[in-house]
Amino acid sequence: MGGLIERLRAEVAGPVLAPEDAEFAAELAGFNTAVVHSPDVVVGITSEADAGAVVRAAAETGTPVRVLATGHGSATAITGGIVVTTSRLTGVSVDADEQVAHINAGAVWAEVVTAAAEHGLAPVTGASDVVGCIGYTLGGGLGPLARTYGFSSDWARGFRVVTGSGEVVTATATEHPDLFWALRGGKGGFGIVTSMDFALVELTTLYGGSVFFEAEHIAPVLTAWTDWTSKLPETANSSVVILRLPPLEFIPEPLRGKTVLNVRFAYVGDAAEGKRLLQPIRDAGTTLIDAVGEMPAADIALIHNDPKDPTAVFDRGVMLAELNADFIAAFLEAAGPDQQLPLVAVELRHLGGATQRDVPEGSAVGGRGGAGTLVMIGVPDPSLFEQVLPATIDGVLTRLAPWISPEMTVNFAGAFTLPGSYQASWPADTFARLAEVRATYDPEKVFPYGPSVT
Numbered sequence: 001m002g003g004l005i006e007r008l009r010a011e012v013a014g015p016v017l018a019p020e021d022a023e024f025a026a027e028l029a030g031f032n033t034a035v036v037h038s039p040d041v042v043v044g045i046t047s048e049a050d051a052g053a054v055v056r057a058a059a060e061t062g063t064p065v066r067v068l069a070t071g072h073g074s075a076t077a078i079t080g081g082i083v084v085t086t087s088r089l090t091g092v093s094v095d096a097d098e099q100v101a102h103i104n105a106g107a108v109w110a111e112v113v114t115a116a117a118e119h120g121l122a123p124v125t126g127a128s129d130v131v132g133c134i135g136y137t138l139g140g141g142l143g144p145l146a147r148t149y150g151f152s153s154d155w156a157r158g159f160r161v162v163t164g165s166g167e168v169v170t171a172t173a174t175e176h177p178d179l180f181w182a183l184r185g186g187k188g189g190f191g192i193v194t195s196m197d198f199a200l201v202e203l204t205t206l207y208g209g210s211v212f213f214e215a216e217h218i219a220p221v222l223t224a225w226t227d228w229t230s231k232l233p234e235t236a237n238s239s240v241v242i243l244r245l246p247p248l249e250f251i252p253e254p255l256r257g258k259t260v261l262n263v264r265f266a267y268v269g270d271a272a273e274g275k276r277l278l279q280p281i282r283d284a285g286t287t288l289i290d291a292v293g294e295m296p297a298a299d300i301a302l303i304h305n306d307p308k309d310p311t312a313v314f315d316r317g318v319m320l321a322e323l324n325a326d327f328i329a330a331f332l333e334a335a336g337p338d339q340q341l342p343l344v345a346v347e348l349r350h351l352g353g354a355t356q357r358d359v360p361e362g363s364a365v366g367g368r369g370g371a372g373t374l375v376m377i378g379v380p381d382p383s384l385f386e387q388v389l390p391a392t393i394d395g396v397l398t399r400l401a402p403w404i405s406p407e408m409t410v411n412f413a414g415a416f417t418l419p420g421s422y423q424a425s426w427p428a429d430t431f432a433r434l435a436e437v438r439a440t441y442d443p444e445k446v447f448p449y450g451p452s453v454t
């Protein structure tokens, strides 16, 4: 390893850190504080040339390379090999005429949202604006506007990739279209993506936000929500989350220490029509907080209000084949407010509309058939991560088994910590085709990916 580290230090402009270096741990720290990576070396790349030098050295020495951006997707610790960090590859630029953002590998969604908003444009992002754009889009990406605009990867227009041979390749619908197909939802194991071109939509305002209900209103509101979502147009997006909130200072007073239901809404169109569409939910229970209204599209991250600061994370997600009244009844029995569960959040997202339509040239994204997603997030106490939370989540999933789709989507698969979720993240033919593309662009398996690839 000493020889490899010396070579990397000679060839790479960015920091090359070994475990004994003071900055090693900080370089590897990410969103999930419960996961501590221990590679042999971490390299903070500063350019495509750095990425190429790392890959060539790795290929020649048979050393595996893994990529780390923000750490939002890190559910399992990396041991051994090289970790490449992308945080120094900063920068986002917008071509307003073409309505495309050029996004470097270290960028997070907030940067793209801000740059696009200056031109009356918006990216189709995820719920949280501190998630990395590339890691998110490689997994497809389902955000608060998914029913209207589809998976975020549908908006990717091209990627620059340092492949397993150290070659720099541009993948678009016309150049290396097999790789382009794979990168739109196929996630990892193809190379280091150094930048992405991403089409923007014309969008300045939304009618959206969050409505909160007390525990006693959860059952009637959820029942109304299920019926209501089945009639919504594609321009209307909604998700719900049962929050079991701790009695801590940072939680707004009306919610502190309570079990509540948060209904999120995002309507792309006229505010009066959005208000009319939301009315049945407002009428379904007494609202504790009602923060839905006309809002700048650039404030999209406020709809989910996901935590931004690093925390210990244990979560599991699945896709749902159906979101109907029988499901909600079983859901309330398994995870409703009467259950004492060590879960801070149990979330359902309503899908359909544009999420079910592939792009004309096809893409690798899995989960197009899903009617919704179910995600459970545990109490952020690592002492519960080994046994208590897996058992709790397994219990809920067992009771909801009839509605769980055999189909998954990789960004919700919790880095494959749920048994079978790797294979289930893509239809069988897509899974096989992804393996072929990996064999083409990473024949030496420099980029290990998924539990079956070592």
Ligand SMILES: Cc1cc2nc3c(=O)[nH]c(=O)nc-3n(C[C@H](O)[C@H](O)[C@H](O)COP(=O)(O)OP(=O)(O)OC[C@H]3O[C@@H](n4cnc5c(N)ncnc54)[C@H](O)[C@@H]3O)c2cc1C
Pocket: 030, 031, 067, 068, 069, 070, 071, 072, 073, 074, 086, 105, 126, 127, 128, 130, 131, 132, 133, 134, 135, 136, 138, 139, 140, 141, 142, 143, 144, 187, 188, 189, 191, 192, 193, 194, 306, 307, 411, 412
């Ligand atoms: C709070 C929170 C909110 C979320 N919200 C959503 C949501 O609304 N919708 C959704 O679809 N997902 C969501 N996710 C999941 C998230 O999209 C994935 O975890 C995603 O992988 C995060 O990417 P990252 O680059 O930020 O994280 P990282 O953990 O740094 O990277 C994850 C993986 O992406 C790959 N990767 C990252 N950068 C590169 C690169 N430059 N080249 C090659 N591979 C790369 C690597 O395989 C890496 O293992 C959320 C996660 C969290 C924790």
